Amino acid sequence: MKQTDEILVFKQVLQVPFEYSAGPVVSKFLVALRDEKKILAIKCAKCGLVYLPPRSTCAKCSAPMADWVELSGRGTLETFTVVHYPEPVQPMKTPYILGVVKLDGADTGLPHLIGEAEEKDLKVGMKLEPVFQENRTGHILDIKYFRPLK
Numbered sequence: 085m086k087q088t089d090e091i092l093v094f095k096q097v098l099q100v101p102f103e104y105s106a107g108p109v110v111s112k113f114l115v116a117l118r119d120e121k122k123i124l125a126i127k128c129a130k131c132g133l134v135y136l137p138p139r140s141t142c143a144k145c146s147a148p149m150a151d152w153v154e155l156s157g158r159g160t161l162e163t164f165t166v167v168h169y170p171e172p173v174q175p176m177k178t179p180y181i182l183g184v185v186k187l188d189g190a191d192t193g194l195p196h197l198i199g200e201a202e203e204k205d206l207k208v209g210m211k212l213e214p215v216f217q218e219n220r221t222g223h224i225l226d227i228k229y230f231r232p233l234k
């Protein structure tokens with residue numbers, strides 16, 4: 085038998101379907117969003133920081149979260165960018181605007197889509213409001229996007 089040092093390389097695509105639990109904290113947030121169009125944040129029992137999206141322990145002091153806080157949904161645009169690079173996992177066709185919105189009453193920024201506005205219409209510090217999907221499924225995109233406050 086003839087010896088060879090040839091190394092063969094095969095290209096394949098792996099697809100790994102999976103599912104995961106959102107857990108009790110994020111599930112409560114998503115259910116309120118889906119069923120009542122309510123945006124719930126959560127407050128740290130020790131240092132008082134208010135997180136949106138909610139989490140089970142504080143990133144600053146590691147204390148457990150204590151109280152749910154219902155927010156109005158209005159907030160301030162902290163930063164934004166225009167996305168031009170298309171990826172199949174993105175929720176919108178490019179170009180679209182992605183921003184960080186700090187909702188009134190929250191201490192953390194929520195990354196989300198910005199709609200009903202072009203880049204020239206936006207300024208850091210401007211007030212925004214949420215627009216909800218008509219058919220909500222228990223997903224962060226039940227908030228369709230944030231738009232300039234009317």
Ligand SMILES: [Zn+2]
Pocket residue numbers: 128129130131132133142143144145146147
């Ligand atoms: Zn804390």
